């Protein structure tokens with residue numbers, strides 16, 4: 001079993017804030033893994049760091065198909081086969097989607113003619129034809145942007161696909177559509193890491209493993225039943241099963257009358 005993505009003791013900080021605190025993860029080719037986790041637990045940061053986004057202080061190892069990623073930037077990692085679909089896809093005014101995706105495909109080593117063919121076929125598959133001559137993501141609805149991300153993935157055919165909440169903000173039918181697209185992209189040459197908050201997409205995309213990220217670490221891993229446990233009992237049930245402390249509550253702001261005792265502020 002060849003490992004597509006191996007992550008060892010990955011730590012990442014922004015300024016003094018440590019976000020990833022030792023992530024270990026191993027995804028063989030052919031498998032789909034999901035990461036679920038509470039808001040702010042570090043899931044998007046993990047995706048960004050895997051993709052090589054700058055601005056983080058990083059330690060630990062990331063290997064794609066056995067190749068160390070440490071000194072590679074975003075485009076070099078893309079050429080090594082790792083691509084990320086964003087939780088919040090960016091708008092790029094002035095750059096048409098067809099031009100963007102064709103240039104990306106060519107820069108990843110695809111001949112221009114083959115890229116154009118694939119763009120046409122995948123645009124039909126994802127219902128993206130009418131967006132091809134529009135600026136990337138400009139004026140698209142939330143769901144259309146997510147569909148565009150999946151279309152780009154399908155054209156660029158990465159070996160390791162990192163999908164950050166491709167299902168958030170989607171209507172019920174589109175969740176199923178996106179999950180079907182993920183299943184279609186499953187192959188012995190591809191590994192998928194998908195971040196999600198909802199078990200609904202996992203019912204269709206059928207992950208091999210589900211991981212739970214809490215406070216910058218993978219706290220638990222298992223089969224799809226983990227997603228159902230979460231759905232039923234929330235993170236508090238998982239935390240208590242794992243013996244993890246409840247998240248710190250933000251203390252209530254003091255009332256002005258507690259500070260200025262001689263002035264009737266809160267009347």
Ligand SMILES: Nc1ncnc2c1ncn2[C@@H]1O[C@H](COP(=O)(O)OP(=O)(O)OP(=O)(O)O)[C@@H](O)[C@H]1O
Pocket residue numbers: 014017019037038039040041042043044045046087
């Ligand atoms: N550039 C940054 N500067 C400061 N803090 C950051 C930065 N990036 C992330 N964080 C903080 O790190 C924590 C993890 O953020 P991240 O976006 O990875 O969470 P997440 O698990 O993806 O959450 P969500 O489920 O809400 O998308 C949050 O508390 C966030 O505010």
Ligand SMILES: [Mg+2]
Pocket residue numbers: 043044045087
């Ligand atoms: Mg996120």
